[in-house]
Amino acid sequence: MLPPRSSCYLPVTEAVADAFVEQGLTSALPIEWASVWALLAVLGRDRISHAELLRYVSELHALFAMETAVSAEARLGQLRQRCTIEDWTASKRRLLDQGIVFAPEDCMAEQAWRDAEGRFSGDFQQRCSEWLQDYEIDLRPLAQADASDADLADGLDDGPEVPEASGQSPWRRVMHGPGDQARVVRAIMATPDEHFSMAAYAGTGKTHLLLALAEAGGRYTHLAPTAAHRQALIQRLGTAGTIHSITLYDLANTMAAGLVRAQDTRWQSPPRVGQSTWSVARQAEYLGIPAIGEATPASTLLLLFRLIRHWCFSQDPAIELVHARRVSPLASAEDLAACVAWATKVWEAMLAPRSARQERVFSLNLFHLVKWLDVAGAGIPPMGTLLLDEAHDLPGPWYALLRRYPQGWVTMGDPYQCLSGSVPHAPHAKALVMAQSVRAGEQVTPIMQQVLERHSEVLVHDLIRGSREHVTRPCRYGEGDALPDEGLRAYGRIWTLLEDALWLNSRQGRFRLIKASETELVQMVKDAMLLRRHGDLPKSYKLRAFRNWPMLAQHLETLGHGRVLRMFDRGFDDRHLASLIASQRPADDGALTMGLLEHCKNMEFDIVTLSDCCVSASRKVLSRDERDEQVKALYVAMSRARRQLWFPGDTMERLADQG
Numbered sequence: 056m057l058p059p060r061s062s063c064y065l066p067v068t069e070a071v072a073d074a075f076v077e078q079g080l081t082s083a084l085p086i087e088w089a090s091v092w093a094l095l096a097v098l099g100r101d102r103i104s105h106a107e108l109l110r111y112v113s114e115l116h117a118l119f120a121m122e123t124a125v126s127a128e129a130r131l132g133q134l135r136q137r138c139t140i141e142d143w144t145a146s147k148r149r150l151l152d153q154g155i156v157f158a159p160e161d162c163m164a165e166q167a168w169r170d171a172e173g174r175f176s177g178d179f180q181q182r183c184s185e186w187l188q189d190y191e192i193d194l195r196p197l198a199q200a201d202a203s204d205a206d207l208a209d210g211l212d213d214g215p216e217v218p219e220a221s222g223q224s225p226w227r228r229v230m231h232g233p234g235d236q237a238r239v240v241r242a243i244m245a246t247p248d249e250h251f252s253m254a255a256y257a258g259t260g261k262t263h264l265l266l267a268l269a270e271a272g273g274r275y276t277h278l279a280p281t282a283a284h285r286q287a288l289i290q291r292l293g294t295a296g297t298i299h300s301i302t303l304y305d306l307a308n309t310m311a312a313g314l315v316r317a318q319d320t321r322w323q324s325p326p327r328v329g330q331s332t333w334s335v336a337r338q339a340e341y342l343g344i345p346a347i348g349e350a351t352p353a354s355t356l357l358l359l360f361r362l363i364r365h366w367c368f369s370q371d372p373a374i375e376l377v378h379a380r381r382v383s384p385l386a387s388a389e390d391l392a393a394c395v396a397w398a399t400k401v402w403e404a405m406l407a408p409r410s411a412r413q414e415r416v417f418s419l420n421l422f423h424l425v426k427w428l429d430v431a432g433a434g435i436p437p438m439g440t441l442l443l444d445e446a447h448d449l450p451g452p453w454y455a456l457l458r459r460y461p462q463g464w465v466t467m468g469d470p471y472q473c474l475s476g477s478v479p480h481a482p483h484a485k486a487l488v489m490a491q492s493v494r495a496g497e498q499v500t501p502i503m504q505q506v507l508e509r510h511s512e513v514l515v516h517d518l519i520r521g522s523r524e525h526v527t528r529p530c531r532y533g534e535g536d537a538l539p540d541e542g543l544r545a546y547g548r549i550w551t552l553l554e555d556a557l558w559l560n561s562r563q564g565r566f567r568l569i570k571a572s573e574t575e576l577v578q579m580v581k582d583a584m585l586l587r588r589h590g591d592l593p594k595s596y597k598l599r600a601f602r603n604w605p606m607l608a609q610h611l612e613t614l615g616h617g618r619v620l621r622m623f624d625r626g627f628d629d630r631h632l633a634s635l636i637a638s639q640r641p642a643d644d645g646a647l648t649m650g651l652l653e654h655c656k657n658m659e660f661d662i663v664t665l666s667d668c669c670v671s672a673s674r675k676v677l678s679r680d681e682r683d684e685q686v687k688a689l690y691v692a693m694s695r696a697r698r699q700l701w702f703p704g705d706t707m708e709r710l711a712d713q714g
Contacts, residue, residue: 061105061154061524061525062154062155062156062180062183062184062496062523062524062525062526063105063108063109063153063154063155063156063180064156064157064158064159064162064179064180064183064184065090065093065094065108065112065155065156065157065158066086066087066089066090066112066158066163066168066175066179067082067086067087067090067091067094067157067158067163068157068158068159068160068163069147069157070160071087071091072090072091072094072157073143075091075131075135076091076095076135076138076140076143077140077143079132079135081124081127081128081131083124085116085119085120085122085127086112086116086119086168086169086175088115088119088127088131089112089113089115089116089118089119089175090112091131092115092119092130092131092134093108093111093112093115094146094150095131095134095135095137095138096111096134097111098137098138098142098143098146099142099146100149101149102153103153103155105153105154105155108155109175109180112175113174113175116174116175117174120173148528151498151526151528152528154525154526156497156498156526158179158183159183159497159523162179162182162183167179167182167183183523184523184524189229189230189231190229190230190231190232190237190240190241191229191230230267230270232260232263232264232267232493233259233260233489233491233493234491235259235488235489235490235491236259236260236263236264236267236489236491238487239253239264239487239489240264240267240268240271242485242487243268243440243463243465244268244271244273246463247273247274247439247440247462247463248440248462248463249463249485250457250463250464250465250481250482250483250484250485251463251464251465251466251484251485251486251487252446252465252466252480252481252484252485252486252487253446253465253466253467253468253486253487253488253489254468254469254470254486254487254488254489254514254515255467255468255469255488255489255490256469256471256489256490256492256515256519256694257469257471257472257492257494257690257691257694257695258492258493258494258495258659258694259489259490259491259492259493260489260491260493261444261467261489262287262288262291263493264467264489265277265288265291265292265298265442266291266292268298268442269292269297269298270297272297273297273439273440274438274439274440275297275298275299275439275440275441275442276298276299276300276301276438276439276440276441276442277298277299277300277301277442277444278300278301278302278303278306278441278442278443278444279300279301279302279303279444280302280303280444280445280448280449281302281304282302282304283657284302284444284445284657285300285301285302288300288444298442299438303421303449303450303453304328304421306435307328307421307424307425307428308325308327308328308424310428310433310435310436311325311326311327311424311427311428311433312325313433313436314428314431314433324408324409324410324413326406326419326424326427327419327424328419328420328421328423328424329415329418329419330415330418331415331416331417331418332415333414333415333416333417335353335356335357336352336353338356338416338417339352339353339355339356340352341416342356342400342401342404344356344359344397344401345393345397347385347390347393347394347397348385348387348390355397356401358382358383358394359394359397359398359401360401361382362374362378362379362382362383362394362395362398363398363401363402363405363423364422365378365381365382366378366398366426367422367423367425367426367451367452368422368450368451368452368479369451370455372430373399374395374398374399374402375395376391376392376395378395378398379391379394379395379398401417404416404417405417405419405423406419406423406427421450422450422451422452425450425452425453425455425456426452426455428452428456429452429455429456433456434456434459434460434461435456435457435459435460437461437462438462439462439463440462440463440464440465441457441460441462441463441464441465442464442465442467443464443465443466443467443468444467444468445467445468445472446466446467446468446478446481447468447469447470447471447472447473447478448468448472448473449466449468449479451479454479454480454481454482457481457482458482465487466481466484469515470514470515471507471510471514471515471686471687471690471691472656472687472690472691473687474653474684474687474688474691475684478514488515488516488517490515490517490518490519490520491520491522492519492520492521492522492694493522493524494522494659494694494696494697495521495522495527495694495696495697495700496521496522496523496524496525496526496527496528496698497520497521497522497523497527498521498526498527498528498529499521499527499528499529499693499696499700500519500520500521502529502693502700502702502706502707503519503690503693503694504518504519505707506686506689506690506693506706506707506710507519507686507690509682509686509710509711510682510683510686510687511679511682511683525697525698526698527696527697527698527699527700528698528699528700529700529702530699530700530701530702531701531702531703531704532701532702532703532704533703533704534667538664538666538701539647539662539664539699539701540564540565540647541645541647541661541662542647542648542660542661542662542663542664542699543647543648543649543650543655543658543660543662543663543664543692543695543696544647544648544649544663544664544666545650545651545652545655545663545664545665545666545669545692545695546572546649546650546651546652546666546668546669547651547652547666547668547669547670547671547685547688548614548616548668549572549575549576549579549597549651550611550614550616550619551616551666551667551668552568552572552576552649552650552651553576553580553619554616554618554619555649555666556568556576556635556649557622557635559647560634560635560638564647565640565644565645565646565647566639566640566646566647566648566649567639567640567641567642567644567646567647567648567649568636568639568648568649568650569648569649569650569651569654569655569658571650571651571654572649572650572651572654573636573639575595575597575651575654577632577636578594578595579593579595579597579598580627580632581629581632582594582595582598583598583607583623584623584627584628584629586598586601586603586604586607587604587607587623590603590604608620648660652665652669652688652689652691652692653688653691655691655692655695656691658695659695659696659697660695660696660697661696661697661698661699662696662698662699662701663692663693663695663696663699663700663701664701664702665689665692665693665700665701665702665703665706667703669688669689669692669702669703670685670689670703670706670709670710671685671709671713676713677713682710682713685710685713686710689706
């Protein structure tokens with residue numbers, strides 16, 4: 056059962072209520088005596104209306120206000136004897152199911168519960184839920200781009216404009232949102248040419264921030280990591296939006312085309328992001344790559360690709376020995392020098408001119424193209440204040456281009472959602488923080504914060520705060536407990552995901568897989584089948600360590616996936632896999648959404664369940680990087696929940712065991 060969408064606050068903190076029930080400690084406030092009495096009196100009731108409970112508290116407060124502390128303590132003590140700790144714990148869960156929550160400590164400290172005559176105030180509910188505030192913003196006419204801006208931004212749409220106000224004087228509008236959102240909006244509006252690095256927890260309203268800036272006018276360009284992000288913002292803005300949006304992919308390709316035209320070179324076609332269909336062995340033969348050290352030419356080329364990638368994320372203008380030493384297992388100076396020389400040749404071949412119809416020999420990723428633009432001295436054309444979305448996944452070379460950008464920019468990201476590696480530091484940027492969630496209720500943010508504290512370093516110094524507008528119930532479960540068959544169920548292992556999907560399919564259960572998880576599952580299952588039948592080495596990254604079937608079989612057996620092994624022994628093949636994939640239901644069919652932890656980004660659900668495999672039950676001590684990746688992935692999935700978050704009851708104990 057989902058909690059009601061509105062919360063009912065009782066004028067007592069959870070700490071005070073727990074102290075009385077568990078230790079017999081009585082508070083000094085009659086309003087708290089009344090609240091505890093009301094809670095114990097309704098113990099065991101499945102349903103009670105918010106109005107009925109609050110009326111009961113108000114009547115009890117009037118009675119207790121006329122009693123002495125000794126008398127009240129005696130009366131409460133008699134009622135307490137009927138309540139066990141187990142009853143109290145179960146009762147609190149039922150209260151959450153009904154949207155009944157304890158008052159925030161700040162509201163009780165400020166005596167927000169009382170009116171001018173000292174009675175229980177009817178405004179108490181509003182005072183407790185006042186975590187959102189009204190704030191004013193100045194609406195300014197959009198500054199027209201001058202001719203030089205238009206020349207530099209050739210090929211990019213300037214986006215919509217807002218009409219000018221009479222006399223160019225600003226006018227105001229009242230917005231509604233968390234306090235930290237108001238501070239961020241005001242800071243960006245006040246200094247549009249400033250550089251800001253904004254750390255924003257998941258669910259804190261980055262999209263609402265963009266909408267507020269759109270309302271304010273001014274000249275902003277949203278740099279979207281994907282076309283899906285761009286389309287989502289355009290849909291939210293509607294026709295009134297004053298923020299232009301372009302993907303990083305389109306911007307880089309447009310800049311490359313403009314650079315080629317400006318240099319008046321003989322390029323047949325400017326470099327563009329794209330993937331090659333050539334095998335690594337064919338690419339090595341095409342280039343004449345020698346075997347360096349004991350590696351084959353194909354293995355050598357893979358090493359050179361890693362070397363180039365490492366260099367692309369540095370600030371160095373050329374590939375040097377220092378880059379080779381960091382990625383190469385080679386020891387001799389001669390071999391390292393050969394790596395640098397050949398990596399430079401590979402880089403030149405990757406960016407070599409080609410005709411529009413010429414087959415693509417090498418893959419060119421976005422970070423390759425941005426590095427080429429940086430080395431060539433290109434600059435992002437003036438487009439007003441840049442708003443870089445999902446900046447925690449922003450390829451490092453973009454920061455080199457940002458250093459040369461003549462106007463303002465804001466990187467907007469959540470460092471805890473950077474699931475591998477670390478977030479590059481924005482150069483000379485002022486820090487902004489958004490820590491107030493508008494998605495998760497304040498009941499679950501403490502467990503989320505506890506998980507984040509297992510990270511090896513603090514990435515956001517402000518603690519995440521939950522919404523007071525609605526309840527998000529934390530649901531701890533144990534072995535054998537039934538889990539919800541709706542919402543999102545996240546997994547830490549692909550094989551557990553496969554087992555559950557097969558089990559649901561066998562019972563005509565409704566489910567769908569997150570697309571990225573489906574792709575990974577299909578690849579890994581096919582790799583396992585080919586390894587077992589023909590000894591083909593796996594292509595998927597997570598299975599590359601297994602050189603033969605016995606190695607993989609032992610690994611699966613150790614993890615407790617004996618059912619998967621028996622499935623393969625019984626002849627599970629491509630037909631069975633295709634049937635499983637085809638049995639998925641549409642997203643709007645109320646189907647259970649299933650996926651790996653790391654694939655849950657940019658989603659939200661009323662109910663989120665972390666399967667048991669999300670926190671490994673093994674006693675293996677993880678490395679710092681492994682532990683950090685696990686913490687971040689858990690946080691990503693946990694922060695998707697709006698109404699209920701289900702997780703293993705011993706989650707924190709397991710994280711401690713592996714730290």
